[in-house]
Amino acid sequence: MEFSNLITDKINQLINLLLTDGVQPSDLADNIFLNEYENISYTKLNGMVIGELVFTENIEQREITTKLRYYYRADKKVVRIEEESFNNTKVIWDRESYEEKILNELLSLLAQFHSKAQINNFVSTLPEELKLSIKEKVPNLIA
Numbered sequence: 001m002e003f004s005n006l007i008t009d010k011i012n013q014l015i016n017l018l019l020t021d022g023v024q025p026s027d028l029a030d031n032i033f034l035n036e037y038e039n040i041s042y043t044k045l046n047g048m049v050i051g052e053l054v055f056t057e058n059i060e061q062r063e064i065t066t067k068l069r070y071y072y073r074a075d076k077k078v079v080r081i082e083e084e085s086f087n088n089t090k091v092i093w094d095r096e097s098y099e100e101k102i103l104n105e106l107l108s109l110l111a112q113f114h115s116k117a118q119i120n121n122f123v124s125t126l127p128e129e130l131k132l133s134i135k136e137k138v139p140n141l142i143a
Helices: 003-019 025-035 094-115 116-123 128-137
Strands: 039-045 048-059 062-072 079-084 087-095
Touching: 003 094, 025 039, 025 048, 079 094, 087 094, 087 116, 094 116, 094 128, 116 128
Parallel strands: none
Antiparallel strands: 039 048, 048 062, 062 079, 079 087
């Protein structure tokens, strides 16, 4: 892929992430009507809404129970998804980590062929939240 296309792709990934809220609680709640789902509940904790879905599935003739946890901010954006099975919890998706990964890749690409001034100009067009994130990670980049 051409260099400018790589940058455009990273920018598009970042835009999509910022514009995407993720699956909404009401959509997940509808799964209770499916046979595999045993329980769906929502709680509030420390300003976040946590949705927990419990379902069973047959894998290799074994019945496996899995819990999925969806963490939402007050603006209804999914910020984290965890899966628990076999008494083991793993993070399936994390908004902050994904955003950081995209930003790091984008800044790395920009640094290869653009001056600090050009990068600062680009960063200045980003939403304030992203500018602050970049300033924390790369303090000497932002003037």
